[in-house]
Amino acid sequence: MNLFRNFQAAQISASQLQALRARLSEMTHMREMFERVFRGSKGYGYFDCDMEKSIVTWDARFWQVLGYHESDMAFISQPKHLMGYLHHEDRPIMQHHFRKFLKGAVWNETIFRIKKKTGGYIWAEVRIDAVRDNNGRVKFASGIILDVSRLKQIEQALQVVEARHARIIESSNDGIWEWSAGPAGKPNFQYSSRCWEHLGYTDDDDAVNFGVDRFDAWLDRMHPEDRKRFDKVLHDHIKGKGSFDVEYRVRGKNNQWCWIRARGHMDFDPNGKPMRMSGTNMDITALKIAEQRVLKEKEKAEHASQAKSEFLSRISHELRTPLNAIIGFSEWFDGASNLTRDQKVNIQEIQKAGVHLLALVNEVLELSKIEAGKRSYSIEEIMPLRIIREVFNLLCAQMEEKQIKLCVETNNLHDITLFADATALRQVFINLIGNAIKYNKEGGHIEVSFEMNCEGKLRFIIEDTGRGIPEECKGDIFQPFNRLGAEFSGIEGTGVGLVITKQLVEGMGGVIGFSSELHTGSRFWVELPICEKQNLSAKADASAGSEAAQLPVLNITSEKSILYIEDNPANQRLMSQNFLRYPQLQLKIASEAVLGLFLARSSSPDLIILDINLPDLDGFECLSVLKQDPITKDIPVVALSANALVHDLNKGRKAGFSSYLTKPLRLNQLICVLNNLLVS
Numbered sequence: 001m002n003l004f005r006n007f008q009a010a011q012i013s014a015s016q017l018q019a020l021r022a023r024l025s026e027m028t029h030m031r032e033m034f035e036r037v038f039r040g041s042k043g044y045g046y047f048d049c050d051m052e053k054s055i056v057t058w059d060a061r062f063w064q065v066l067g068y069h070e071s072d073m074a075f076i077s078q079p080k081h082l083m084g085y086l087h088h089e090d091r092p093i094m095q096h097h098f099r100k101f102l103k104g105a106v107w108n109e110t111i112f113r114i115k116k117k118t119g120g121y122i123w124a125e126v127r128i129d130a131v132r133d134n135n136g137r138v139k140f141a142s143g144i145i146l147d148v149s150r151l152k153q154i155e156q157a158l159q160v161v162e163a164r165h166a167r168i169i170e171s172s173n174d175g176i177w178e179w180s181a182g183p184a185g186k187p188n189f190q191y192s193s194r195c196w197e198h199l200g201y202t203d204d205d206d207a208v209n210f211g212v213d214r215f216d217a218w219l220d221r222m223h224p225e226d227r228k229r230f231d232k233v234l235h236d237h238i239k240g241k242g243s244f245d246v247e248y249r250v251r252g253k254n255n256q257w258c259w260i261r262a263r264g265h266m267d268f269d270p271n272g273k274p275m276r277m278s279g280t281n282m283d284i285t286a287l288k289i290a291e292q293r294v295l296k297e298k299e300k301a302e303h304a305s306q307a308k309s310e311f312l313s314r315i316s317h318e319l320r321t322p323l324n325a326i327i328g329f330s331e332w333f334d335g336a337s338n339l340t341r342d343q344k345v346n347i348q349e350i351q352k353a354g355v356h357l358l359a360l361v362n363e364v365l366e367l368s369k370i371e372a373g374k375r376s377y378s379i380e381e382i383m384p385l386r387i388i389r390e391v392f393n394l395l396c397a398q399m400e401e402k403q404i405k406l407c408v409e410t411n412n413l414h415d416i417t418l419f420a421d422a423t424a425l426r427q428v429f430i431n432l433i434g435n436a437i438k439y440n441k442e443g444g445h446i447e448v449s450f451e452m453n454c455e456g457k458l459r460f461i462i463e464d465t466g467r468g469i470p471e472e473c474k475g476d477i478f479q480p481f482n483r484l485g486a487e488f489s490g491i492e493g494t495g496v497g498l499v500i501t502k503q504l505v506e507g508m509g510g511v512i513g514f515s516s517e518l519h520t521g522s523r524f525w526v527e528l529p530i531c532e533k534q535n536l537s538a539k540a541d542a543s544a545g546s547e548a549a550q551l552p553v554l555n556i557t558s559e560k561s562i563l564y565i566e567d568n569p570a571n572q573r574l575m576s577q578n579f580l581r582y583p584q585l586q587l588k589i590a591s592e593a594v595l596g597l598f599l600a601r602s603s604s605p606d607l608i609i610l611d612i613n614l615p616d617l618d619g620f621e622c623l624s625v626l627k628q629d630p631i632t633k634d635i636p637v638v639a640l641s642a643n644a645l646v647h648d649l650n651k652g653r654k655a656g657f658s659s660y661l662t663k664p665l666r667l668n669q670l671i672c673v674l675n676n677l678l679v680s
């Protein structure tokens with residue numbers, strides 16, 4: 001009202017008064033609008049500082065959000081008090097900015113902390129504009145202040161994450177790189193300094209900074225042999241055909257090759273164009289050197305293993321030749337009727353010792369073959385009970401020593417036959433029954449039983465009353481060299497028996513399993529396929545003596561002539577004596593290859609048995625002559641050799657032998673071959 005009185009006093013005209021009123025209403029309207037706007041934009045406040053009067057007019061709501069009251073505003077509005085509301089660390093920054101602003105500089109966005117009435121701070125950003133007089137002095141400084149605490153928290157969280165990434169990258173020793181499709185198709189490459197450090201350069205090294213683009217500098221150093229692979233992996237990755245993960249060599253500063261493993265990922269724009277690719281470079285030089293060293297060692301070990309195999313093959317050959325005579329002659333006496341009982345027992349002992357020695361030779365070979373992954377199985381029809389008996393005889397001394405009682409329950413399956421490899425099966429029983437003795441208590445029991453499972457497989461169960469296997473060790477039982485703690489028990493062992501056993505069982509198409517209870521006993525079982533068409537109800541009494549005395553049946557009725565080419569007189573005699581039991585077979589012997597070839601041509605035998613290691617021509621050369629001669633080319637030739645390794649057998653088959661028999665020769669094997677090759 002005073003204003004109007006003053007206007008009246010100044011005798012303002014009615015029209016001027018009306019204009020003034022309109023102007024006043026417009027200003028009120030604008031003020032209300034600004035207030036609405038600021039009220040709507042939460043977290044924003046405004047201020048206006050009259051520098052001459054040194055008064056700050058605040059939007060009190062900003063301070064109310066910080067917990068201050070209307071009554072605090074008079075104090076806050078005095079500029080000299082304002083600094084007291086700022087965090088002490090931010091005051092010098094604020095003063096510095098304000099001084100520059102007063103001197104004419106434009107105000108830059110400034111962020112600082114303002115104290116809340118209740119304690120603690122908010123982060124606020126201030127934007128100020130000035131009204132200056134003609135001398136540039138600030139008359140009014142007005143602006144807005146806004147709460148940016150959330151933004152600041154996000155920024156701080158980002159900084160933490162970035163710092164973490166930086167630490168990880170730093171500690172991983174990996175270099176990072178990024179490729180991006182730059183403007184106007186010019187790509188942009190960024191390499192972290194670590195990438196160059198891998199090659200022995202520093203980031204600001206002239207060699208990688210001048211003249212060429214950094215990516216070109218990198219590619220220039222790449223090994224030409226690896227470049228194609230690098231390009232292909234990259235190309236495939238861009239086409240979506242796999243990840244970008246490639247190893248390549250780059251020439252380092254010292255001209256040495258540095259191995260890098262690069263991994264990365266390409267991002268595409270919405271049109272499917274490559275946009276950005278980021279990745280890491282790992283220095284794998286040390287790893288590669290170690291890998292190459294291991295490969296060399298492996299090669300050396302393979303050579304050594306080959307040498308070992310050859311040595312074993314030779315040794316086994318040397319041992320098998322005399323064994324042929326021992327086992328063969330003692331076996332020949334099985335059918336002889338004119339021997340006293342004592343003589344028969346003695347001969348059986350010789351036979352047993354020979355067979356045991358043969359088993360030892362086989363085991364040594366077995367281990368080396370399994371190690372080399374080369375063991376082959378000669379699957380034939382065998383009577384498991386017979387093998388189990390042999391194993392009992394071998395192990396009976398150990399059983400007696402610990403006074404272990406053994407019981408066999410065949411469940412009327414004593415004459416059942418299996419398809420298995422006799423040596424492998426013997427080894428399986430030796431290992432399992434051997435363990436049942438070793439890990440049994442004094443005076444314990446072992447039960448070996450047979451049962452048929454529903455899939456038509458024969459299951460052997462070897463159950464003992466020994467120490468059992470701890471629950472936590474059961475998962476490791478088929479691990480090589482793992483003795484599951486038995487190494488501290490004083491019981492001898494190597495921890496490989498069960499591994500070999502498992503491989504042998506599986507090699508024969510069977511399965512092995514076990515259950516065990518600590519301090520009570522263990523139960524190992526093996527399942528193997530039986531021979532078809534068996535009369536499972538047959539209950540023959542399979543005593544060792546009666547089985548041994550049975551002569552293998554020759555199904556040939558008409559007379560056949562056989563030529564045996566062999567230089568060893570003992571083997572010649574053995575063969576002659578064997579043939580005496582089969583009157584339909586006429587045997588001719590040639591002790592030299594050349595004589596054998598002559599006899600083959602002149603007498604056209606029905607079959608030739610040929611020793612491989614002959615002094616004049618070896619068996620393979622001899623076979624080749626026979627096969628090239630139209631007169632002898634159709635005569636079946638059976639090799640008989642002490643070379644019994646897999647590759648010997650394969651070599652024999654490839655060369656064209658009709659069959660390949662190994663020494664010591666078992667009569668039933670020979671008769672089986674003759675039954676197959678000689679047509680009546």
Ligand code: ADP
Pocket residue numbers: 431435436439464466467468469477482483484485486487492493494495496497498499521522
């Ligand atoms: P070795 O007997 O030479 O140690 P194996 O491979 O035959 O090796 O057996 C591995 C381990 O399994 C043995 O060391 C032993 O701890 C355990 N084990 C095998 N058979 C039996 C068993 N019948 N009773 C208790 N523990 C056994």
